[in-house]
Amino acid sequence: MTQIERVTDDVYVFTSELYAQVTAGVINTRLGAIVVDTLPYPSEAREIKEYVESHLSSRVRYVINTHYHGDHVYGTHIFTGAQVISHELTRQRLSTTGVEGLALAKSESSELSSVKIVLPQITFDSGSFRLRLGGKSIVLNHSPGHSEDVITVLVEGEQVLFASDTVMPVPFFPDGDIKQLMKSLENIQAMSSKVTNLVQGHGAVILRGEVTGYIEKQIKYLKTVDSAVRQVLKRRYSKKSLLRTDLASVDIDRAVLGGLAEELHWGNLECLYDRLKRYVKPYPSRRL
Ligand SMILES: [Zn+2]
Numbered sequence: 001m002t003q004i005e006r007v008t009d010d011v012y013v014f015t016s017e018l019y020a021q022v023t024a025g026v027i028n029t030r031l032g033a034i035v036v037d038t039l040p041y042p043s044e045a046r047e048i049k050e051y052v053e054s055h056l057s058s059r060v061r062y063v064i065n066t067h068y069h070g071d072h073v074y075g076t077h078i079f080t081g082a083q084v085i086s087h088e089l090t091r092q093r094l095s096t097t098g099v100e101g102l103a104l105a106k107s108e109s110s111e112l113s114s115v116k117i118v119l120p121q122i123t124f125d126s127g128s129f130r131l132r133l134g135g136k137s138i139v140l141n142h143s144p145g146h147s148e149d150v151i152t153v154l155v156e157g158e159q160v161l162f163a164s165d166t167v168m169p170v171p172f173f174p175d176g177d178i179k180q181l182m183k184s185l186e187n188i189q190a191m192s193s194k195v196t197n198l199v200q201g202h203g204a205v206i207l208r209g210e211v212t213g214y215i216e217k218q219i220k221y222l223k224t225v226d227s228a229v230r231q232v233l234k235r236r237y238s239k240k241s242l243l244r245t246d247l248a249s250v251d252i253d254r255a256v257l258g259g260l261a262e263e264l265h266w267g268n269l270e271c272l273y274d275r276l277k278r279y280v281k282p283y284p285s286r287r288l
Pocket residue numbers: 067069146165
């Protein structure tokens with residue numbers, strides 16, 4: 001089941017009630033619809049397709065995959081006849097890690113048994129990509145960090161930004177890179193005053209007036225995590241001492257994303273600790 005929200009005249013957001021409040025979108029135009037991400041379960045993707053066909057009397061012309069993670073792309077095979085667009089890195093990741101991940105996911109959930117990986121037919125690998133359809137102009141921008149292939153989708157005119165997993169209630173980078181994620185968040189921050197609705201990859205839509213503060217908080221979270229891990233390594237403390245940097249200390253509500261916040265936050269700390277331990281020099285030990 002999904003929750004459906006109309007954020008502007010022609011833009012709709014679908015939020016999964018089955019998995020981690022992952023989001024998808026529909027941009028309707030007079031020549032057909034563009035779907036942004038397709039949710040994890042075929043039943044949810046079918047809901048989007050039916051909504052476009054029966055409520056909007058339209059048809060899906062394009063599907064955009066914002067990155068290769070299964071919860072954003074497994075529904076893509078439902079949209080037969082649509083052209084699929086992504087970053088070139090997404091296509092590469094889908095054909096390797098994506099195929100392996102799906103086999104594992106199928107062994108864990110029978111609801112995924114009919115899922116097939118669809119390789120995007122249209123890709124871009126540098127800068128941005130513009131898609132025009134039925135009077136609407138959509139701009140896709142590379143936004144690495146959560147994973148290296150993430151793209152954001154801006155609906156010009158309405159100024160709705162689908163930020164994919166560059167923005168989620170707990171910024172998450174173990175499959176990517178914290179520095180790149182900070183840079184990508186700064187890019188969104190630079191345009192944030194113009195954004196009317198920011199659709200996160202997971203969780204609630206952020207409205208105009210709250211976007212700038214929300215992105216600022218995300219960048220601050222990453223800086224806090226980075227310095228907490230560096231301090232622990234400099235002082236030669238054990239990995240366990242990272243637990244002191246709990247959710248309350250980074251100002252994140254533990255109830256967000258159906259209780260997944262703790263797991264994501266710990267995943268960040270642990271991953272950064274393992275990555276930085278080779279590079280961070282401990283303070284010299286005192287010899288008396
Ligand atoms: Zn993701």
